[in-house]
Amino acid sequence: MLADKYLRDELNKFAKYVIQQSRTNLTKGASPYGTFNSTKELYNSLDFDIDTKGDTTSLSFEMADYGKFKDRGVKGTKSNYIENKQSPYSFKSKGGKRGLKGMPPPKAFDKWIVRKGLKGIRDKKGRFLSRKTLQFLVAKSVFEKGMKASMFFTKPFAAAFKRLPDELVEAYSIGIEKQIQVNISK
Numbered sequence: 635m636l637a638d639k640y641l642r643d644e645l646n647k648f649a650k651y652v653i654q655q656s657r658t659n660l661t662k663g664a665s666p667y668g669t670f671n672s673t674k675e676l677y678n679s680l681d682f683d684i685d686t687k688g689d690t691t692s693l694s695f696e697m698a699d700y701g702k703f704k705d706r707g708v709k710g711t712k713s714n715y716i717e718n719k720q721s722p723y724s725f726k727s728k729g730g731k732r733g734l735k736g737m738p739p740p741k742a743f744d745k746w747i748v749r750k751g752l753k754g755i756r757d758k759k760g761r762f763l764s765r766k767t768l769q770f771l772v773a774k775s776v777f778e779k780g781m782k783a784s785m786f787f788t789k790p791f792a793a794a795f796k797r798l799p800d801e802l803v804e805a806y807s808i809g810i811e812k813q814i815q816v817n818i819s820k
Contacts, residue, residue, distance in 0.1 A: 649682035655790030707783025737777040740769035
């Protein structure tokens with residue numbers, strides 16, 4: 635039916651806008667650690683799928699697993715960022731519902747430490763810290779302070795969603811109108 639085509643077209647425009655704005659936020663977004671897009675892994679993983687089964691049309695967004703943590707933030711064990719108040723995610727010593735069990739693996743910060751050029755750092759006694767020590771210290775800091783919410787995906791989605799109902803109603807009514815015209819001319 636033509637109405638379905640117009641519905642799919644509007645959902646496609648909606649999804650492309652959300653992805654484009656999310657990618658812009660990742661590229662231009664500022665964090666205490668630089669941009670959110672240093673490896674482009676999350677940027678490249680953003681995608682969507684429109685699926686039609688029978689009378690139902692659904693839209694789903696996809697991203698790398700850690701994208702939801704970057705978007706919504708993660709509460710730390712000792713302190714928290716104001717932006718994370720609404721986050722469902724938190725670091726916990728024991729894990730639990732929506733809790734990330736234990737400290738992030740220090741090795742996960744190795745490439746980040748290299749990209750940021752963190753070498754030659756000394757401790758209070760003037761001794762150089764090894765990369766493994768730096769990895770551990772960064773992981774411990776993230777575990778205790780949490781990860782600040784960037785809302786790189788949530789904000790564009792909410793902005794586009796506010797406009798969506800009017801556009802969908804218009805698209806669906808145009809589709810029905812065209813379908814009626816096709817049926818009348820037959």
